[in-house]
Amino acid sequence: MVLPAVGDVDRMKRRIQSPDYRDWRKKVEDIYGCLHPVRLTGLWEIADKTSGEVLKSTSGHILAPCGNRRESVCPACSDRYAADAFHLLRAGLSGGSKGIPVEVADKPRLFVTLTAPSFGPVHNRRFTASGKQAPCRCGRYHHERDPLIGQPIDPDGYDYVRHVLWQAHSGKLWNRFTVALRRQLARAAGIPVREFADHARLSYAKVAEFQRRGVIHFHAVIRLDGPHGAVDATPSWGTTELLADAVRAAHAATHVTMKAFTIDGVPVRFTWGDQVDVRPIRAADAHQVEQADGTISDDRIASYVAKYATKGTGKSEAADRPIRSRAQIELLRTTEHHKQIMRTAWDLGAPVVCPDCHPDGPHRVDGCGCARIDHCATCDNGGYIPGPLDELNLRRWTHMLAFRGHFLSKSRxxxxxxxxxxxxxxxxxxxxxxxxLGVTADSVTVINHWDMTSVGHRSDEERELAAAIAERTRAARKHRYQTERTD
Structure with a gap:
């Protein structure tokens, strides 16, 4: 039997010519081309309180944005997150919006970068003081896009265990840093540490960024306020120079020790890397990100930090979603170095054999110790108990290379x-x-009820069309921004 030949069908053309295409496109444009929209079914309406007359309503299916902050997952929602991050950071830098007074621009403010220590030499691009490129430790000159950059020169000698554990404790290290910074400021001002909150407040916004070697470093805007925050004047003793000196002192004094876990019998101690960059932020009348004296302008620094917010959430050289098994790591399209970081995190977070029902090691089919007991209260006959690093939830955060914090966080x-x-x-x-409608909020009743029915577009054609809408929206926004800027 010979089947009849069927001509190629242009599925994209067929979707565009379908009767519901205009309605679908309008819904996707309303969410700026989200690639993984949440499909909702329900009803929304505005009704008059007195007469009950429905003034405006929407029913049926609508699309809501997924809200994913990773550019690799959804560029449209990542752009929205970037815009929100910009406004959040900009308000704390320059004031005049979002309830923050303009006086914050006159307060002591710093842009601080804290890095991780070295866990072994990696390939990088080195430059001399005159700006001339120097050879890497491997003896080669690397191009800026060379995939070797960030990879260990000696993978066997790289300390993956300390790398993973430092990453898992980086959030606690930042918390200790802020505590030490308040203590340094109190001592410099000559007031008791316990009374620091009565005189001043430390305000900050912090962004985490993955370096190419797969380890986090932090960019932070740090501001010294009065005791009630942005609305309160900084005490007279608070200066930019004093704040900068306190940051350097706190950086050197901060450490975290793991007493419950040792390497070669020694408790693991974590500190910041030797490199710390502390730069003052001047008033918002500049046109450059960085001046010759190292100062930074408000408007540009907000864009700069917001870029890192989405850069960190959009690309980590790891996985976009949680890892479910060790075998899944091998299927990821990433470097061997990043895979080894994830393998180490997965293995360190593994449960251990129950010592009560398996005193001789893992379960054995012939003559295992668990056969001599009816019930083990320690593991409930599961054979395993949580390992010594269970509280770190390393397996849950393996896809983030063991980083367990937020990419953008701030003080209250x-x-x-x-x-x-x-x-x-x-x-x-x-x-x-x-x-x-020509009505007021007091005169109407709003009914808003929606149920989720599905997630994502229904076909590959819809996903491709949504991606094109997102790209066009991004290009239009970028053009409008460049056109409207006057600096």
């Missing part, structure tokens, strides 16, 4: 919050609807 009084920015958008849309 630094500026606004992501939640507040989202609420502001919702209020703005609601007020637009009220203005269109």
């Amino acid at each position: 009084a630094y500026s606004t919050t992501f939640k507040r920015l989202r609420e502001d958008r919702q209020i703005w849309r609601f007020e637009q609807n009220l203005a269109e």
Whole structure:
């Protein structure tokens, strides 16, 4: 039997010509081309409180953005996160928006970079003081996009265990740093440490970035406020120079020790790397990110740090989603170095054999110790108990190369919050609807009920079209931004 020949079908053309395409495209444009939208079914309406008349309504299917901050997963939602990060950081730097007064621009502020220590020599691009490129330790000259950059020169001698454990404790190391910084400031001001909160407040926004060697370093904007935060004047003794000296002293004094885990019988001690970059931020009347004297302008630094916020969440050289098995690591499209980091994290987070029902090691089919007991209360007959590093949840964070913190975090009084920015958008849309209807919020009732039905686009064609919409939206936004800028 010979089957009839079927001509090639242009599935993309067929989707564009389908009856529901315009409606679908409008919904995707409303979420800026999200690649993994949440499909909701339900009802939204605005009704008059007195008469019950429905003034405006929407029902059926709608799409909501996935909200993923990784550019590799969803460029559209990553762009929105970048915009929110910009406004959050910009408000704390220059004030005049989001409830932050403009006076913050006159306060002592620093842009600080804290790095990780070395766990073994890696390939890199080195330069002399005159700007001339020097050979790498391997003797070669690397191009800036050379895939060898960041990879260990001697993989067998690289300390992957300390790398993973330092990464897992980097959040605690930052917390200890802020505590030490407050103590240094109190001592420099001549006041008791316990009374520091009565005189001043340390405000900051911190962004984590993955270096190419697979380890985190932190960029932070640090500001010295009065005791009530941004609305309060900095005490007279608080200067930029004093804050910078305190940062350097706190950097040198900060450490975290793991007493429950040892390497060669010695408790593991973690510190920052030797490199620390401390730069003052001047008032917002400049046109350059960095001046000849090393100072940085407000407007450009907000863009700079916001870029790192999405760079860190968008690309980590690791995995976009949690790892479920050790075998999954081998299937990832990444370097052998990053795979070894993940293998080490996975192995360190593994459970250990129960010592009560398996005193001689792992379970054996013939003559195992667990056969002599009916029930083991220690492992509930599971054969394994949590390992010594179970509290670090290393397996849960293997896809993040054992980094367990947030990519962008801030102190309470630094500026606004992501939640507040989202609420502001919702209020703005609601007020637009009220203005269109010519009513006030007190005179209407809002009904909003939606149930999730699915996640993602329904076909490859829809995903490709959504990606094109996202790219076009990004290009239009970039053009508009460059056109509107006057500096």
